[in-house]
Amino acid sequence: MSILDYKDNESLGRVRSVDTATVVIAVDDVERLRKLQVNRLAVLQSSRAGQHLIGIIQKITRTALEGNGGIGDIDETSDGDQVAEINVVRIALIGTLIDKVGTRSNVFLRTLETVPEIDANCFALEGARLTAFMRVIANISGDGQKLTLGHYTLDESAEAFLNGNKFFQRHAVVVGSTGSGKSWTTARILEQVAELPNANAIVFDVHGEYAPLVSKGFRHFRIAGPADLSGNATLEDGVIFLPYWLLGYEAITSMFVERSDQNAPNQAMVMSRAILAAKRRYLEAQGREDVLENFTIDSPIPFDLTGVIDDLCKLNEETVPGARTGSEKAGEFNGKLSRMIQRLENKRTDRRLGFLFQGAEETQAFDWLDRLVTALLAGSIDQKNGGGGVKVIDFSEVPSDVLPLMVSLVAKLSFSVQQWTEARMRHPVAIFCDEAHLYIPERHQAGGAGEISVDIFERIAKEGRKYGVGLVVISQRPSEVNRTVLSQCNNLVAMRLTNGDDQLVVRKLLPDSLAGFGDLLPVLDTGEALVVGDASLLPTRIRISTPEHRPNSGTVEFWERWSSDKQVGGLAIAVDGWRKQTIQSRETLPAA
Numbered sequence: 001m002s003i004l005d006y007k008d009n010e011s012l013g014r015v016r017s018v019d020t021a022t023v024v025i026a027v028d029d030v031e032r033l034r035k036l037q038v039n040r041l042a043v044l045q046s047s048r049a050g051q052h053l054i055g056i057i058q059k060i061t062r063t064a065l066e067g068n069g070g071i072g073d074i075d076e077t078s079d080g081d082q083v084a085e086i087n088v089v090r091i092a093l094i095g096t097l098i099d100k101v102g103t104r105s106n107v108f109l110r111t112l113e114t115v116p117e118i119d120a121n122c123f124a125l126e127g128a129r130l131t132a133f134m135r136v137i138a139n140i141s142g143d144g145q146k147l148t149l150g151h152y153t154l155d156e157s158a159e160a161f162l163n164g165n166k167f168f169q170r171h172a173v174v175v176g177s178t179g180s181g182k183s184w185t186t187a188r189i190l191e192q193v194a195e196l197p198n199a200n201a202i203v204f205d206v207h208g209e210y211a212p213l214v215s216k217g218f219r220h221f222r223i224a225g226p227a228d229l230s231g232n233a234t235l236e237d238g239v240i241f242l243p244y245w246l247l248g249y250e251a252i253t254s255m256f257v258e259r260s261d262q263n264a265p266n267q268a269m270v271m272s273r274a275i276l277a278a279k280r281r282y283l284e285a286q287g288r289e290d291v292l293e294n295f296t297i298d299s300p301i302p303f304d305l306t307g308v309i310d311d312l313c314k315l316n317e318e319t320v321p322g323a324r325t326g327s328e329k330a331g332e333f334n335g336k337l338s339r340m341i342q343r344l345e346n347k348r349t350d351r352r353l354g355f356l357f358q359g360a361e362e363t364q365a366f367d368w369l370d371r372l373v374t375a376l377l378a379g380s381i382d383q384k385n386g387g388g389g390v391k392v393i394d395f396s397e398v399p400s401d402v403l404p405l406m407v408s409l410v411a412k413l414s415f416s417v418q419q420w421t422e423a424r425m426r427h428p429v430a431i432f433c434d435e436a437h438l439y440i441p442e443r444h445q446a447g448g449a450g451e452i453s454v455d456i457f458e459r460i461a462k463e464g465r466k467y468g469v470g471l472v473v474i475s476q477r478p479s480e481v482n483r484t485v486l487s488q489c490n491n492l493v494a495m496r497l498t499n500g501d502d503q504l505v506v507r508k509l510l511p512d513s514l515a516g517f518g519d520l521l522p523v524l525d526t527g528e529a530l531v532v533g534d535a536s537l538l539p540t541r542i543r544i545s546t547p548e549h550r551p552n553s554g555t556v557e558f559w560e561r562w563s564s565d566k567q568v569g570g571l572a573i574a575v576d577g578w579r580k581q582t583i584q585s586r587e588t589l590p591a592a
Helices: 030-035 127-139 164-169 183-193 250-255 266-284 307-316 340-350 352-359 368-377 403-419 449-465 483-485 500-509 512-523 558-563 571-580
Strands: 013-020 022-027 041-045 051-065 071-073 086-103 104-109 122-123 146-152 161-162 172-175 203-205 217-225 319-323 329-330 390-393 429-433 469-475 493-494 528-531 538-545
Touching: 013 086, 013 164, 030 051, 030 329, 030 493, 051 368, 051 512, 086 512, 086 528, 104 127, 104 203, 104 449, 146 164, 146 183, 161 164, 161 217, 164 469, 172 183, 183 390, 183 469, 183 538, 203 403, 250 340, 250 403, 250 449, 250 528, 266 307, 307 340, 307 571, 340 352, 352 469, 368 390, 368 403, 390 571, 403 469, 449 469, 483 500, 493 500, 512 558, 512 571
Parallel strands: 172 469, 172 493, 203 390, 203 429, 217 390, 429 469
Antiparallel strands: 013 022, 013 122, 022 086, 041 051, 041 122, 051 071, 051 086, 086 104, 146 161, 146 538, 319 329, 493 528, 528 538
């Protein structure tokens, strides 16, 4: 039995005009008009039996027809004469409810096979019918695993589900101003991913705020900091070194070659030759004849950096026979590599970059990459010791100037592994990019390492679906995130946004028929989101449920803390951590 069994006398009004997915309804009953609200649902008769069209009310207008036939605002009529009124409601069509499809009853589809005819009836969707409709929405999982965010604002008794397949296949973006609930939403999604028996996701945690997510399905890593260089921290301890030999040619040259140097092209060429020679020496020493035949400068093969520096120094000091017998002159590269060698030496000894250049001896082993890939990309079932399928990587101790390079290095590693895996053996992985504006900036804001990072993420956004790599872009400043990456995200979860530039970006991501949703962005409540996209059966407002474990992103209560008479005493700890370039706790602080 259809849940939308309306009678003609319940009609709100009749169709006055139809324009693709937008319908204008003429309403005669002023009392019914007053009860309507923007962004509520409406039902229209379809030209096909057994079908009803569902739409969202976008605009409600009450106007007066003056004596001369013109249309004016009724509030501006001051002559006291009675005037004829015409009241219209503009509705954006979003889908079709079909009474019966096969053995299923009351099936909602995000398609519009028909449009309403002129004079077709329009009805308000409210009360018991709204509850029944929301129950239909909640019970539909489509072709994928259900992913629940919370409850619909339209009807809080109805749980809001997304299609888990389409959410990650078509990429997603989660945006919202500080304090809007963006991190809670991300944590809510991550907790459900972690509960799946063979989950596989990587979270780029720039500020260490997802450390509290400690349920069974999570495994936490952090990029090695200065305090880890003198210890015995290993991958098994959750400490990741990203050795320099993982960097591709473009990344290496951006780090060591100064673009403004007039010798930059020569320096890049010479460094390329030196690295290729060092990799060849390593492979020959390891007896890896199979790799020797096909490797390139971008192949992830360990090499001795000291040997590369020695080769460069020789070229920088090289002399060749002169024109006269017994005379010598400066070689082709004599004195032209000094600045590059100095930059390389400085970075190699910089303890902030110890995760690149001062890793343990194990990071130079040929099979170390296999261990790293297994730790970061194996699903829950394939993890050793029952490790979690959601891997949270803490980048908080990585210097900001190389952060884009390091984040994109892990992203490229993930994409490359998927690309070189046989199709039938690929296990999909989702990459959660928290604070994405820091390392996926718009092109005009990028430069050097930023350009390399943007290139990598643009490629993942465009081609990731083919190789089983999904992106979830998370940012409080969508106006600063790369437009190409955002354009590939077909699912939008938008929390409150107060900045005009950010609102404009989100409005451009909305379908034309739902453009009115953008007006809600500055007035959304904390923890409330607009959800639109391929994964959402019903584009609407959703109140996000609280995650089981809350991330460390809560806003500090200034007035309450200032009103407290409890001693804080954390300054000495902060200074000690600043000196050591590592976060300290009260327990680890040495005695004064």
